[in-house]
Amino acid sequence: MSMQDTGLSDLAFKKELAELVPHLRAFARSLCGNAALADDLAQDAMLKAWRARGSYQAGTNMKAWSFTILRNVFYSEKRKSWRQQSLDPDVAEATLISGDDSSAPLELLALRNAMNELPDDQKECLIMVGAGGLSYEEVAQICDCAVGTIKSRVSRARKAVIDILESNHTGFSSDSKLSAADAFDDIMNQAQALSGPSDGQQ
């Protein structure tokens, strides 16, 4: 049983953390591209979060709290991997294209590849705000910087992804007839058909 006075009971904490595992996996996958490495990362983060349960404040956003931990693990692993090469982008990309994601729709592969070209600081902000459902304020806290900085990273990331998809045939040029740009044109045609008034800001 838990002894913390501002925390949850171990049981409640564990339940809430287990429910967040799919989000930890999704965040990890978009950060490091390779599914197997991403699960290692998500497992590490989950266990670190469990061990740090005493510092979690009940009532605050556990997703944001656990993303902070995952992010720290990611950057410290990445620093180590400069020696170990385990997050080598070429390896990650090869796995991405030939491996476990081969059933993913082409446009999502193109997007993943484009995301992999972004600097980490832009990529993580775009994922957390654009897909993870966190607010700019929460992401600012996670990354320990100003809200304005996060907004500018997200907007630069969006623009860069569009530029990459349009200008580059990342990963598809050699062995696929459908380039990322072709896939993108196709997507754009669908988008025209669906277009509505919202601009997608949070």
Add this chain to the structure above:
Amino acid sequence: MNDQNKKQNDDLRSQRSRQRRIGDQLRRMYDEVVMEPVPDEFLKLLDDADIAAESSSRKDSQESKG
């Protein structure tokens, strides 16, 4: 509306529609992983950590199962 205005409007509209599309795809990419069944290993690791925490707090010796 002159041609230049029209072109600017078109550019703006297409830029917005591209951004919206990227946003949708990004959520799809993320949600696809969220919807995947979580590998059993995760919950087993969490259970093991929980059991270890409990037994160490009871000062029992712990057995790890393979």
